[in-house]
Amino acid sequence: MTHRVNFRFRPMLALGSLLLVATVARSAPDPAGRWEGVAEIPGAPMRMIVDIARDPQHKWVGSVILPGLGVKGAPLNDLTVTDAALHFGLTSAFSTPLEPAPAVRLARRTDGTLAGELHEGGHAARLLLRRTGPSQVDIAPPSTAVSAALEGKWVGRYELGGHPRDVTLTLANHPPGAARGEIVVVGRRTTTLRVDHVVQGAEFITLQSNQAGFRIEGRWATADGTIQGQMVQGPFEATLVLHRAAGAEEKMP
Amino acid sequence: MRLHAHSLASLFRHPFARLAPHLCALLGATVAMFCLPAHAQFMFRGDASHGGVSQSNAPRQFHRVKWTFPTGQRVVSSPSWYDGMIIFGSDDGNVYAVDAATGRQRWMQRTEGPVSSTPAVVDGRVFVVSYDGRLYALNARNGEVLWKFATEGERRFEARGLHGLQPRSQTYADMYDVFLSSPLVVDGTVFFGSGDENLYAVDAASGNLKWKFHTGDVVHASPAYADGIVYVGSWDGRLYAVDAKRGQQRWVFQGGVDELIHNQQGFQSSPAVAGGVVFSGCRDAHVYALDARTGEQKWNVATGGSWVVSSPAIADGRVYFATSDSALYQVVEAATGKRLQEQQTKAYVFSSPTIAGDVVLVGVLNGTLQARDKASGALLWEFQTDASRANRGWVLTADRRFNNPLLFPSSWRESAALGAERQMTVGSFFSTPLVMKGVIYVGSADGNLYALE
Numbered sequence: 001m002t003h004r005v006n007f008r009f010r011p012m013l014a015l016g017s018l019l020l021v022a023t024v025a026r027s028a029p030d031p032a033g034r035w036e037g038v039a040e041i042p043g044a045p046m047r048m049i050v051d052i053a054r055d056p057q058h059k060w061v062g063s064v065i066l067p068g069l070g071v072k073g074a075p076l077n078d079l080t081v082t083d084a085a086l087h088f089g090l091t092s093a094f095s096t097p098l099e100p101a102p103a104v105r106l107a108r109r110t111d112g113t114l115a116g117e118l119h120e121g122g123h124a125a126r127l128l129l130r131r132t133g134p135s136q137v138d139i140a141p142p143s144t145a146v147s148a149a150l151e152g153k154w155v156g157r158y159e160l161g162g163h164p165r166d167v168t169l170t171l172a173n174h175p176p177g178a179a180r181g182e183i184v185v186v187g188r189r190t191t192t193l194r195v196d197h198v199v200q201g202a203e204f205i206t207l208q209s210n211q212a213g214f215r216i217e218g219r220w221a222t223a224d225g226t227i228q229g230q231m232v233q234g235p236f237e238a239t240l241v242l243h244r245a246a247g248a249e250e251k252m253p
Numbered sequence: 254m255r256l257h258a259h260s261l262a263s264l265f266r267h268p269f270a271r272l273a274p275h276l277c278a279l280l281g282a283t284v285a286m287f288c289l290p291a292h293a294q295f296m297f298r299g300d301a302s303h304g305g306v307s308q309s310n311a312p313r314q315f316h317r318v319k320w321t322f323p324t325g326q327r328v329v330s331s332p333s334w335y336d337g338m339i340i341f342g343s344d345d346g347n348v349y350a351v352d353a354a355t356g357r358q359r360w361m362q363r364t365e366g367p368v369s370s371t372p373a374v375v376d377g378r379v380f381v382v383s384y385d386g387r388l389y390a391l392n393a394r395n396g397e398v399l400w401k402f403a404t405e406g407e408r409r410f411e412a413r414g415l416h417g418l419q420p421r422s423q424t425y426a427d428m429y430d431v432f433l434s435s436p437l438v439v440d441g442t443v444f445f446g447s448g449d450e451n452l453y454a455v456d457a458a459s460g461n462l463k464w465k466f467h468t469g470d471v472v473h474a475s476p477a478y479a480d481g482i483v484y485v486g487s488w489d490g491r492l493y494a495v496d497a498k499r500g501q502q503r504w505v506f507q508g509g510v511d512e513l514i515h516n517q518q519g520f521q522s523s524p525a526v527a528g529g530v531v532f533s534g535c536r537d538a539h540v541y542a543l544d545a546r547t548g549e550q551k552w553n554v555a556t557g558g559s560w561v562v563s564s565p566a567i568a569d570g571r572v573y574f575a576t577s578d579s580a581l582y583q584v585v586e587a588a589t590g591k592r593l594q595e596q597q598t599k600a601y602v603f604s605s606p607t608i609a610g611d612v613v614l615v616g617v618l619n620g621t622l623q624a625r626d627k628a629s630g631a632l633l634w635e636f637q638t639d640a641s642r643a644n645r646g647w648v649l650t651a652d653r654r655f656n657n658p659l660l661f662p663s664s665w666r667e668s669a670a671l672g673a674e675r676q677m678t679v680g681s682f683f684s685t686p687l688v689m690k691g692v693i694y695v696g697s698a699d700g701n702l703y704a705l706e
Contacts, residue, residue, distance in 0.1 A: 043645025122651025
């Protein structure tokens with residue numbers, strides 16, 4: 001069924017349309033920006049600073065600052081923006097997140113604020129965020145690819161508290177040009193860690209596993225072809241020299 | 254609490270008590286408490302062997318808070334009983350005697366430091382250790398000081414880079430070293446451990462030193478006694494058997510040592526002795542059963558990295574204990590260590606299980622006191638402090654576990670100590686419950702002594 005609109009009402013319709021557009025625009029403030037507010041945890045209000053922006057691929061990205069909790073620029077996970085709402089996870093903000101994972105659910109309100117709840121530890125606290133400026137998202141530098149000289153399997157040993165631990169490191173490049181890997185540490189128990197971040201410089205390589213705050217770093221451009229460095233985990237450091245695993249030849253370019 | 258052979262001897266010395274065996278046999282266990290003369294012994298874990306078994310039954314249903322007695326600081330001390338009074342220490346520096354029926358204060362004695370030990374009450378005298386580094390002997394009737402014995406000074410266990418705290422080269426006091434050694438009294442001698450690394454034997458009448466035995470670190474466990482030997486664990490990771498008369502070492506058992514972060518070491522748990530076996534938990538994440546005569550290990554139960562700070566209770570050929578991080582209440586066979594029960598308590602347990610009839614009481618650091626069926630381990634009821642219910646700052650998750658992501662955001666400097674302090678704001682039960690005449694008395698980190706029935 002179609003309707004003809006009386007000419008006399010057209011200006012009002014236009015005005016109405018404008019108002020409607022304005023209302024929609026007001027009900028859906030641009031999520032991009034720096035947002036600040038307080039989660040009303042009873043007895044311990046938690047200040048939150050949230051940065052949200054679009055990355056070059058127009059995908060929403062964000063990070064959070066939690067003053068007093070030692071969190072600066074922790075990436076938001078599962079960031080979802082709809083016309084009316086904004087959701088994200090805070091898994092990276094806490095070193096030992098509980099289940100269910102901490103998350104924020106916000107409504108994009110007509111007054112230009114984001115209002116909703118922080119969910120953590122099975123609790124929910126009211127959260128109101130106001131825009132305070134342009135976005136300053138902390139974007140972690142992406143992993144680099146590793147040279148062919150470093151791809152493959154490496155083995156080594158470190159000692160901590162008088163106990164030896166055998167390490168097997170496996171590194172491989174994956175499209176679009178970032179290395180990934182796995183670290184297996186065998187001591188009194190066997191721990192398998194995913195390598196989350198790889199940075200290979202001209203002479204130095206850093207491998208970070210977020211899972212246990214475990215890092216391997218050292219010089220890879222050595223005369224004998226080893227990676228000479230150390231493992232670092234919290235307050236602990238130990239010398240670690242990685243050799244090519246027997247039978248694991250360097251990958252030729 | 255269960256009376257050891259020695260306690261029975263003193264019981265029968267009292268004129269009134271000559272009839273006690275017959276009366277008790279006739280009237281049953283609950284009424285039996287009325288048979289106790291004023292000078293019966295009460296000390297940490299009930300008696301010298303530290304069995305942790307109450308002579309009175311705990312209720313299988315929770316009815317009400319009978320009364321609450323507030324103090325000025327947390328109460329980690331466990332209550333003792335004397336002639337209708339509950340005697341306990343508070344971290345506010347005072348020793349209190351409270352009327353068991355009304356909850357009204359009968360007397361109070363000030364010390365110069367937190368009283369984080371459990372008073373022993375023997376022959377009308379109260380023996381208790383304060384953080385001021387002194388053992389106090391008080392008149393149980395009015396709290397009057399009879400004598401004081403000064404050690405070389407109290408301190409908490411400490412170590413460089415303790416628990417992985419940073420900077421690693423910094424020495425940290427252990428925020429979970431909450432208890433002081435609770436005195437043991439046997440045959441006119443008071444035995445207790447000290448932060449000065451010694452086990453002391455002091456004459457109960459005069460306060461004169463009989464002997465002292467040096468260990469390698471802080472002794473905050475409470476000594477246990479059987480057949481002329483005193484057993485005590487030290488934070489040096491060893492459990493010692495010492496001749497009660499002369500203070501000479503009979504044997505030593507080496508527990509785990511953690512040279513890296515000193516986390517998995519030290520006997521904070523107090524031993525219990527039964528049937529020629531010494532049972533003790535250890536921060537090296539084991540419960541040990543040792544031959545009382547030789548120190549030879551009979552068995553151990555591994556707890557998967559979780560401390561065993563609470564002291565085991567022993568009854569009916571079973572060992573009852575609880576763990577910290579894994580928050581487990583466990584029952585094992587005393588002869589073999591075979592697991593018989595395992596129940597989740599949701600938060601760390603430092604309080605020691607009290608067996609009271611067919612109920613086992615377990616205090617939990619999340620501010621709940623749990624009553625469990627002795628046979629099955631099933632939860633019968635829980636008492637939760639107001640502070641735990643209020644849960645300010647989300648110290649606990651919705652299901653009452655510690656909300657560690659919010660409590661421990663950093664391992665640097667004093668952050669962990671602050672987190673541990675916050676954990677205790679929910680009215681944690683470090684104190685071990687005392688059951689008398691069917692009423693449960695227990696202290697809380699909210700500063701209250703509770704009487705529950």
